[in-house]
Amino acid sequence: xxAPTAADEPTPPLLRLxxxxxxxxVRAASxxxxxxxxxxxxxxxxxxxxSRGETVGLVGETGCGKSTLARLAMRLLDVTEGRVVFDGVDxxxxxxxxxxPYRRRxxxxxxxxxxxxNPRRRVGxxxxxxxxxxxxxxxxxxRRAVQELMELVGLNPEHYNRFPAEFSGGQxxxxxxxxALALRPELLVCDEPVSALDVxxxxxxxxxxxxxxxxxxxxxxxxxxxxxxxxHLCDRIAVMYLGQVVEIGPxxxxxxxxxxxxxxxxxxxxxxxxxxxxxxxxxxxxxxDVPSPIDPPSGCRFxxxxxxxxxxxxVETPRLEVRPGSGPRHHAACHFPxxxxxxxxxxxxxxxxxxxxxxxx
Amino acid sequence: xxxxxxxxxxxxxxxxxxxxxxxxxxxPRRVIQGRSPWLLxxxxxxxxxxxxxxxxxxxxxxxxxxxAPLIAAGTGHGVNTQYSTAGLTxxxxxRPPSAVFPLGTDDLGRTLLVRVAxxxxxxxxxxxxxxxxxxxxxAALGLVAGYFGRAVDTLIARAVxxxxxxxxxxxxxxxxxxxxxTPLHLGPLTLGQGVPIVVLxxxxxxxxxxxxxxxxxxxAIRNREYIEAARAMGASSWRIIVVDVLPxxxxxxxxxxxxLIPVSIVAEAALSYLGVGVPPPTADWGAMIAExxxxxxxxxxxxxxxxxxLLLTTLAFNVVGDGVRDAIDPRATGFRP
Numbered sequence: 278x279x280a281p282t283a284a285d286e287p288t289p290p291l292l293r294l295x296x297x298x299x300x301x302x303v304r305a306a307s308x309x310x311x312x313x314x315x316x317x318x319x320x321x322x323x324x325x326x327x328s329r330g331e332t333v334g335l336v337g338e339t340g341c342g343k344s345t346l347a348r349l350a351m352r353l354l355d356v357t358e359g360r361v362v363f364d365g366v367d368x369x370x371x372x373x374x375x376x377x378p379y380r381r382r383x384x385x386x387x388x389x390x391x392x393x394x395n396p397r398r399r400v401g402x403x404x405x406x407x408x409x410x411x412x413x414x415x416x417x418x419x420r421r422a423v424q425e426l427m428e429l430v431g432l433n434p435e436h437y438n439r440f441p442a443e444f445s446g447g448q449x450x451x452x453x454x455x456x457a458l459a460l461r462p463e464l465l466v467c468d469e470p471v472s473a474l475d476v477x478x479x480x481x482x483x484x485x486x487x488x489x490x491x492x493x494x495x496x497x498x499x500x501x502x503x504x505x506x507x508x509h510l511c512d513r514i515a516v517m518y519l520g521q522v523v524e525i526g527p528x529x530x531x532x533x534x535x536x537x538x539x540x541x542x543x544x545x546x547x548x549x550x551x552x553x554x555x556x557x558x559x560x561x562x563x564x565x566d567v568p569s570p571i572d573p574p575s576g577c578r579f580x581x582x583x584x585x586x587x588x589x590x591x592v593e594t595p596r597l598e599v600r601p602g603s604g605p606r607h608h609a610a611c612h613f614p615x616x617x618x619x620x621x622x623x624x625x626x627x628x629x630x631x632x633x634x635x636x637x638x
Numbered sequence: 639x640x641x642x643x644x645x646x647x648x649x650x651x652x653x654x655x656x657x658x659x660x661x662x663x664x665x666p667r668r669v670i671q672g673r674s675p676w677l678l679x680x681x682x683x684x685x686x687x688x689x690x691x692x693x694x695x696x697x698x699x700x701x702x703x704x705x706a707p708l709i710a711a712g713t714g715h716g717v718n719t720q721y722s723t724a725g726l727t728x729x730x731x732x733r734p735p736s737a738v739f740p741l742g743t744d745d746l747g748r749t750l751l752v753r754v755a756x757x758x759x760x761x762x763x764x765x766x767x768x769x770x771x772x773x774x775x776x777a778a779l780g781l782v783a784g785y786f787g788r789a790v791d792t793l794i795a796r797a798v799x800x801x802x803x804x805x806x807x808x809x810x811x812x813x814x815x816x817x818x819x820t821p822l823h824l825g826p827l828t829l830g831q832g833v834p835i836v837v838l839x840x841x842x843x844x845x846x847x848x849x850x851x852x853x854x855x856x857x858a859i860r861n862r863e864y865i866e867a868a869r870a871m872g873a874s875s876w877r878i879i880v881v882d883v884l885p886x887x888x889x890x891x892x893x894x895x896x897x898l899i900p901v902s903i904v905a906e907a908a909l910s911y912l913g914v915g916v917p918p919p920t921a922d923w924g925a926m927i928a929e930x931x932x933x934x935x936x937x938x939x940x941x942x943x944x945x946x947x948l949l950l951t952t953l954a955f956n957v958v959g960d961g962v963r964d965a966i967d968p969r970a971t972g973f974r975p
Contacts, residue, residue: 351870373874380872393863397885399672406881410873439672456867 289365290326291496292350292383292464297323297359299345303571318570319345321520322359324597327464332490332497334507334528336543337517338567343500344388346517347468350498351385352376363464381411384457388469390449394441400427400452401437407459426455430485447478454485458493466498471506483510505547508532513606516540519578520570522597526607534617536600536609539563539579577612585613679889682965689961695954699947703758710756713740715749717756718919722747732937742939745929750939754947756921760910761903761951764836768902771841773895776848781887783849784856785879794849801846807908810839814914831917840905848894855887889966896959900952907948923948 299320320342327333335343348354350361352368361368363379371379384407387393394403404423408414414422424434430451441449450470457465467486471479487510489495501507507514508528515525516539524537535541545561563582568574574581580590589612597610602617683689702709710716725733725747732750735742741750783794818831827834859865860883868878909915910924918925923944930941 348866353866353869377872380870383870385867385870387863387867389863393867395864395882395886397675397888398882399674406868406873407871410868410871410877436672440674442675443672453867456871460871 290328291331291364292498293326293360293362294346294350295324295360295362297346297349297361298357299342299349299354300357315571318520318573320349321573323517323520323522325515325522325525327496327498329463329496330490330494331513332499332511334511334514335498335500335517336502336504336507336514339502340567340570341517342520342570343502343517344468347385347466347498347500351383351466353385377411381407381460382462383464383466384460384462386450386453386457386465386467386470389473390446390453391441391473393453394449396441398440399437400439400441400444403441403452404455404459407456411460413460422459423455426459429458429489430455431481445478446474447481450474450478450482451485454482454489458489461493462495464496464498466500468500469502470499472502479506486510503547504532504543516543519567519573521578521610523579523611524607524609525597526603526609530604530607534603534615536603536607536614536617537579537611538583538585538615540609541615577610579611587613675889679965683961686961686964689958689965692954692957692961695950696958699758699951699954700762702755703762706752706755706759710749710752713738713749713752715739715752717752717921718748720747721749725749732933732940734937735939741943742937744926744940745933745937750943753921753926754923754943757923757926757944757947758951760833760916760920760922761906761948764833764840764906765899765903765955767833767837768840768844768906769895769898771837772844772898772902773848773891775841776845777852777884777887777891779845780849780852781856781879781883784853785860785875785883787857787860791853795853798846798850801843804843806843806905807912810843810905810909811912811914813839814909818914818917831914832920833916836906836909836915839909840902844898844902848891848898851890851894852887855890856883859883859886893959893963893966896955896962900955900959903948903952903955 297320298318300316300318303315303317323342323346325333325335325346335346337343345354349356352361352371356369359369363383366379368376368379394400398406401420401423404426405414405419408419408422420437424437427434427437432448432451432455436444441452444452450473453470465486470486471482474482483506486497486499490497497510499507499511504514511528513525513527514531515522516531516537517523518539524531524535524540531540532544535544542561542563565582568578568581574591576592577583577586577590577595580586583590593612595610595612597608599605599607600609600611600614602614603609706717715721721743725739725743727733732745732747733739733743739749739751741754744750744753779794779797783791814831814835817835821828822835865878865882868882873881906915907922907924907927910922911928913925913928915924916922926944927941927948930937930944934941
């Protein structure tokens with residue numbers, strides 16, 4: 278189980294996903310053939326928690342269920358099984374009306390800075406929408422509040438009347454951040470907020486998010502498919518593969534001494550800046566494709582691509598638990614975990630020099 | 639702040655930098671006016687010469703309809719006044735255009751110019767009202783079907799299929815004939831033969847295509863992230879439909895509506911031509927064309943002028959509709975109702 282022990286954490290986590298499952302029905306054969314009903318196992322039994330002020334990174338390949346998990350946490354999608362507990366309250370069965378107060382406390386930042394802003398509304402009205410929905414800030418005060426938010430995220434408050442099309446990608450993402458912050462949430466779920474941006478602008482947004490966290494005591498569930506961004510920002514990292522968390526642990530442990538072969542492969546894909554180190558760097562390229570989530574492999578889901586797979590892996594699903602040699606908060610779902618001392622071509626953890634707060638793009 | 643290169647609105651940084659101290663309230667700031675998609679569309683439309691000429695024609699026709707009584711007063715002839723001696727030849731045929739009767743007379747010795755002008759009233763009224771009804775029903779059902787999906791969608795989609803499979807003219811003639819014999823009582827409203835029933839019939843038969851188009855667009859929009867963002871902040875479905883979805887399908891609806899006006903005008907003329915539309919003696923282009931059929935070899939003007947009026951009106955609306963479409967969605971590839 279991923280739950281930190283009581284000694285670790287005196288307060289209950291802000292967000293807790295308990296054995297969350299999301300299956301989508303799909304029809305396999307043609308309409309005429311009265312096709313078999315099959316299930317896409319988008320998320321299959323994920324347990325994950327985010328404490329107050331903590332940033333949990335969620336990484337994995339495209340299609341591994343990260344975004345689905347984010348939407349389940351936000352209750353933009355309903356879980357098939359399991360619970361989503363926010364501040365001690367199970368959100369999964371709440372009616373839309375009962376859910377509204379919790380909506381204020383958790384907000385989302387989206388991946389696509391073009392798709393996440395309504396092209397037909399002025400920026401001021403987009404950022405003020407949360408006020409209008411919840412009727413919180415008086416109409417006459419909204420404009421000032423919006424301009425404060427714009428300033429907070431590094432936008433020119435004078436651009437209040439502009440349309441999204443008149444901004445660059447990085448600026449649009451700042452608009453998305455301002456909108457998410459409008460209701461002063463406690464939790465921000467960030468669904469790959471920087472993967473659609475230029476690398477130089479990624480750093481600005483990442484730094485903005487980390488500054489806002491310090492300023493407002495925010496908690497983040499930060500989704501990315503790029504480990505280097507996550508390492509810079511997060512306290513803990515969870516690695517997902519085919520709908521399940523295969524490894525979770527604090528930054529500095531998981532990314533330095535990964536126990537799951539999949540994590541190791543992901544880490545080896547992070548580019549190394551230092552040429553000397555790059556020469557020693559061993560890139561692990563996984564063979565084969567990700568299996569279909571409609572019919573995931575038995576036992577360990579990674580076994581079909583795992584270089585260390587043995588007979589047991591096909592039979593028994595490995596539990597996500599502390600493996601001998603790891604710290605108490607570092608869990609891996611592997612029958613044959615890598616040795617902590619096993620030499621790995623992964624780069625050291627270092628604050629990237631280019632991640633420095635720049636002016637607004 | 640630097641202006642991003644290549645962004646559509648970068649010019650407006652200089653253009654729209656006019657101060658707006660009056661509305662800035664507590665914190666006096668310059669306000670930079672964004673260029674709305676509507677403004678941009680309007681600017682594109684303004685450069686479309688064909689559409690502007692057509693718009694001028696429409697304005698003329700609208701003026702003719704509004705000032706039809708003035709035209710009647712100018713000639714000194716009423717719409718339904720029959721000049722059985724001055725307006726008809728000795729053999730009882732319509733008189734050709736002259737100083738007294740500018741566009742000639744019809745088979746009953748009535749002044750054609752005045753009747754064509756009054757006919758514009760019926761055509762425009764039916765065209766606009768029927769389009770409004772069509773678009774309202776179609777857009778509302780399309781929005782609901784597309785946004786909510788599931789059973790509601792199935793129900794509405796099937797209703798659309800059913801509506802599209804009913805032959806319009808056949809049903810319209812049947813309904814209008816029935817109503818002309820036994821008026822339909824809808825609460826305080828009594829629907830006999832006339833403009834209201836024509837509007838209703840056209841509306842009932844045209845909403846299906848609008849609903850289908852709107853539904854398709856809504857389904858595409860429903861999965862955009864800004865809709866998810868609205869849901870994540872707790873907005874209700876109805877609020878999302880009105881605030882986020884509708885403005886994005888409105889351009890399509892408007893284009894569709896402008897192109898539906900001529901279609902409705904022609905449908906009304908067709909019904910009146912078949913004698914089940916607007917009843918005589920109301921001046922109506924379709925009815926006039928029907929009457930003129932028996933006389934066109936002796937009196938070309940009787941057939942020509944109502945036909946030209948109808949052609950010009952529908953042509954002008956079509957050209958404007960195309961212009962509006964090009965202006966609102968420059969990438970659109972000529973879809974038509």
